[in-house]
Amino acid sequence: MSHRNQTSRVAFISGPIEQPDDYFALHYEPLILEAIAAGHSFVVGPAPGTDTIALQYLIKHVADPSSITVYMAKFQAEGSLAEEVEYYQRLGANVKVEGVTTGDRDAAMTRDSDYDILRYMPVQEQKVFFGDTYYPRVSATEKNERRRRGLPLHINHELVDIHWQNRQNLSASVKPSLSIRFRNWTTGKSALP
Template identity: 40%
Template sequence: MEDRQVAFISGPIDTGPNESYFHTHYVTKINDAIQRDHDFVIGPLPSGVDAEALAYLLAYPISPERITIFVTQAEDGMWGGHFRSMGVNLEVVEGQMTRDRDAALTRASTYDILRVRTKDEAREFYGRMWREAHITNTERNWKRRRGIAENEIVEELEINRSMGCSSDPPAPVKEKGCLARWVHEVFQD
């Protein structure tokens, strides 16, 4: 019997208008994992890839039992009840830092579904807020899986190629419904 495969889905906290980044870079890989009957682990953020992946999986639909959301103790206090009410699994990790949570997500999974924005994409997306040599949590997740030191420079194109992403982005995958509205409704107070 084959070991259960678990995908760690991670990415930026802002995916642009109409979740275009998510639909362009994540949906096809998530669909492949669903078809292979894999399970999923995700962070708890109420925006970006975390929220969009959760919404997408639940709308697919797959059983909430195949999804585990990892939270720090503080995040459990803010969002834990909400996730429990959805029927997904919730894992509260030791420590208070997002790095602690993300390290636990890596340990609990067998592979990643992720993509890192290229420098040009990040510069265009963030404008004056863009910072040269900024290491994103998504990049940290990729490096952690491979045992690469955080301060070791790996070009984003190399990261994306290793994840099966070409340098030319694929066309966005169109899905029914309004994911943004669902995410907004789910995470309202």
């Protein structure tokens, strides 16, 4: 949505559910304050962690709560978060119900915003923070960034690196053979003479 002018830009804030104590202050507050000073609006989801911290921060620091829109998937707005819908509306913020899944909701926030204020922990940082509970994955926050860039959503860099290394090791140990034949699956005949 880069067609908007600078003063009407919309930032999509997203980040991890679990994070170190100073994470938000270090990685989010300066960027949010800069966006507030520039008169930008904000879209954010209702997830625990960064989303709710950002909402509390915005409510304290934004002069006009109508510049905040909280996006919820249908199951959230009609279910466990129904009271939060009323709370945000009483504060003067907007609530928008989008999609069936949280992925649909996040895609709508990307669509309706101009840029992201986000950070996800690199693999090594995740391993240190989560310790034995670490598992390789692509976080929703990383998917938000990848969606904005038009990249595939479900590529885990650590697993891709392991797969690539295994492929490299395999190709280094296997010598090419001229006896390999390919079959055309529609005719069953060899594609090579």
